[in-house]
Amino acid sequence: MKSTTETRVPLSPERILATAVALADTGGVEAASMRKIAQELGVVPMALYKHVANKDELLDGMLDVVVAEIDPPEPGLEWKPSVRARVLSARRALLRHPWASRVMESRTQPTPTVLAYMDSMIAMFRAGGFSMDLTHHAMHAMGSRIMGFTQELFNDNTDAPPDAEAEMYTAMADAYPSIYELFLSVSHDDGSVVGPGCDDQFEFEFALDLMLDGLEAMKDRS
Amino acid sequence: MKSTTETRVPLSPERILATAVALADTGGVEAASMRKIAQELGVVPMALYKHVANKDELLDGMLDVVVAEIDPPEPGLEWKPSVRARVLSARRALLRHPWASRVMESRTQPTPTVLAYMDSMIAMFRAGGFSMDLTHHAMHAMGSRIMGFTQELFNDNTDAPPDAEAEMYTAMADAYPSIYELFLSVSHDDGSVVGPGCDDQFEFEFALDLMLDGLEAMKDRS
DNA sequence: CCTCTGAGTGTACGGCGTACACCATCTGGC
DNA sequence: GCCAGATGGTGTACGCCGTACACTCAGAGG
Numbered sequence: 001m002k003s004t005t006e007t008r009v010p011l012s013p014e015r016i017l018a019t020a021v022a023l024a025d026t027g028g029v030e031a032a033s034m035r036k037i038a039q040e041l042g043v044v045p046m047a048l049y050k051h052v053a054n055k056d057e058l059l060d061g062m063l064d065v066v067v068a069e070i071d072p073p074e075p076g077l078e079w080k081p082s083v084r085a086r087v088l089s090a091r092r093a094l095l096r097h098p099w100a101s102r103v104m105e106s107r108t109q110p111t112p113t114v115l116a117y118m119d120s121m122i123a124m125f126r127a128g129g130f131s132m133d134l135t136h137h138a139m140h141a142m143g144s145r146i147m148g149f150t151q152e153l154f155n156d157n158t159d160a161p162p163d164a165e166a167e168m169y170t171a172m173a174d175a176y177p178s179i180y181e182l183f184l185s186v187s188h189d190d191g192s193v194v195g196p197g198c199d200d201q202f203e204f205e206f207a208l209d210l211m212l213d214g215l216e217a218m219k220d221r222s
Numbered sequence: 223m224k225s226t227t228e229t230r231v232p233l234s235p236e237r238i239l240a241t242a243v244a245l246a247d248t249g250g251v252e253a254a255s256m257r258k259i260a261q262e263l264g265v266v267p268m269a270l271y272k273h274v275a276n277k278d279e280l281l282d283g284m285l286d287v288v289v290a291e292i293d294p295p296e297p298g299l300e301w302k303p304s305v306r307a308r309v310l311s312a313r314r315a316l317l318r319h320p321w322a323s324r325v326m327e328s329r330t331q332p333t334p335t336v337l338a339y340m341d342s343m344i345a346m347f348r349a350g351g352f353s354m355d356l357t358h359h360a361m362h363a364m365g366s367r368i369m370g371f372t373q374e375l376f377n378d379n380t381d382a383p384p385d386a387e388a389e390m391y392t393a394m395a396d397a398y399p400s401i402y403e404l405f406l407s408v409s410h411d412d413g414s415v416v417g418p419g420c421d422d423q424f425e426f427e428f429a430l431d432l433m434l435d436g437l438e439a440m441k442d443r444s
Numbered sequence: 445c446c447t448c449t450g451a452g453t454g455t456a457c458g459g460c461g462t463a464c465a466c467c468a469t470c471t472g473g474c
Numbered sequence: 475g476c477c478a479g480a481t482g483g484t485g486t487a488c489g490c491c492g493t494a495c496a497c498t499c500a501g502a503g504g
Binding site: 255256257267268271276277377 | 490491492493494495
């Protein structure tokens, strides 16, 4: 009524994907339900299905948005710093979208965007002098690290205050002595009793370099 | 009516967990819904809640069943074969329960059973002469491999016939040349054109040994 | 005997993804 | 200028999920 050009931006896959990603970024992946996305767009849930086949395809699309944020390979570098930089760029993208790694784990088929990423990753190894075979094993060995994340088994993300956490650990002292010992050592390392837990970035790079160094040694040996 | 001792086995956490695991083993994790477990037990869904707090606790319990199947450490071995054997035992347990790795990924807090497993794993590194620090990094680096699985990003498990898969790959030949090249090489290795895909067990052990060898080198260096 | 407890029941709610029939608007061919 | 068809948004409804809450009913202890 107000006017014929009543800012009625029409729906589109891009708009849907964008709001889905935004919702997931702020509210976790369960905030990106069809119903909530539709509500956010001021539209009825079924309207989405005119632009997206189903929830699975939508999740794939959301992942593509994230993967598209990964920097392209920097030219002119040796294979190792090149792969390293790319993986760390992927990690940065995933840190921006904390839901993405869990969703990626749940996917069963890679999208074209992901395939393209993998393809270029393989090419980087090959250009660095890796045999086809070793490249193959390298890709498997890297596993999800290729995509910039590690399993973070039980990444508690505990919202409990850190001293409560410390208390919990001391309570476990005699049930799990080795874990407790490890906890103590980690806490003392940075001079505070309760400590900030683990430095995820350091641990990621540690494992990444462990793999890359090992692979380099195998390459040179052959 | 038939009799007072009408084989009415009473419910119990163990019985619930056992049927839940059995259902998941045969029908995937979504076959282990509260309603289906209850039906399998000839009972109404809400009856389960008298023995299990909620779905999350049930999933934890199911994982504990799997973790309990992991062999204890073999005494008298060097740290490396010992860790190796244990991880491979974990892998065997997870292969028996294909749903378990995905469920484990989704868990946010470890159960006591899992903590005990981690604790003994840490102890194995320590006994092998690893510093507390290096043990810490080692545990992070191993990630989910500690529990016997790798990310298997996009483990297609494609039920398509293998020649259809081959056809798919050739169709991708110019879009993803490096993937195609890799696919060709893997296929030829075992003498068949379509090949059985990758040898998951080999890839797992390859990556595991890569880590363990790298860690050993770091230990000896320090 | 009578009451209390605890296991199993029934009903119901709010969430999810989505099938299907419907309607409104805009477009191209006559 | 009109009418047919496509295209995009709507409304209703179904079957699944986990689970809150009020109940029944059998067995145990005083």
